[in-house]
Amino acid sequence: MPPGFEFVSIGLNQTVRYVQVNRKPDLAIWGELVKHIGGCHCGQVKYEVEMNLENAISCNCSICMKRGSLLDFVPEANFKLLSGERDLGDYQFNKKRIHHLFCKKCGIMSYANGLSPDGQKMVAINVRCLDVVELGKIKIKEYDGKNH
Numbered sequence: 001m002p003p004g005f006e007f008v009s010i011g012l013n014q015t016v017r018y019v020q021v022n023r024k025p026d027l028a029i030w031g032e033l034v035k036h037i038g039g040c041h042c043g044q045v046k047y048e049v050e051m052n053l054e055n056a057i058s059c060n061c062s063i064c065m066k067r068g069s070l071l072d073f074v075p076e077a078n079f080k081l082l083s084g085e086r087d088l089g090d091y092q093f094n095k096k097r098i099h100h101l102f103c104k105k106c107g108i109m110s111y112a113n114g115l116s117p118d119g120q121k122m123v124a125i126n127v128r129c130l131d132v133v134e135l136g137k138i139k140i141k142e143y144d145g146k147n148h
């Protein structure tokens with residue numbers, strides 16, 4: 001369990017729910033880390049990730065536009081690849097800062113590896129690739145990746 005969080009319940013689909021200790025009532029949802037299972041379409045690539053799924057980014061850069069992905073970023077420690085490491089292809093372009101990892105069998109990019117501006121290893125989760133996700137409850141932020 002992440003430090004500063006307490007265990008609350010295990011939900012549907014074995015979703016593990018944590019809540020931040022000493023949270024303020026008005027911050028009730030913010031900081032809630034839930035364990036999600038995600039992966040590619042054919043099932044070769046599978047991962048678990050702890051994230052709060054409050055927000056996701058809709059980016060207009062050249063690859064996000066074509067892929068239609070919605071991304072949220074988590075520290076590498078919150079992410080665990082369960083299967084499919086050998087089935088992953090790595091696509092890089094432009095400054096080659098991000099590893100766009102896709103399943104060689106079905107082609108789906110369910111996550112990517114990269115660095116945060118301060119150099120921390122981050123994983124970009126394609127939230128559309130989580131097994132259980134209610135897109136209508138996620139705040140989608142537009143990000144102008146085309147001009148960054």
Ligand SMILES: [Zn+2]
Nearest residue numbers: 040042103106
């Ligand atoms: Zn696949």
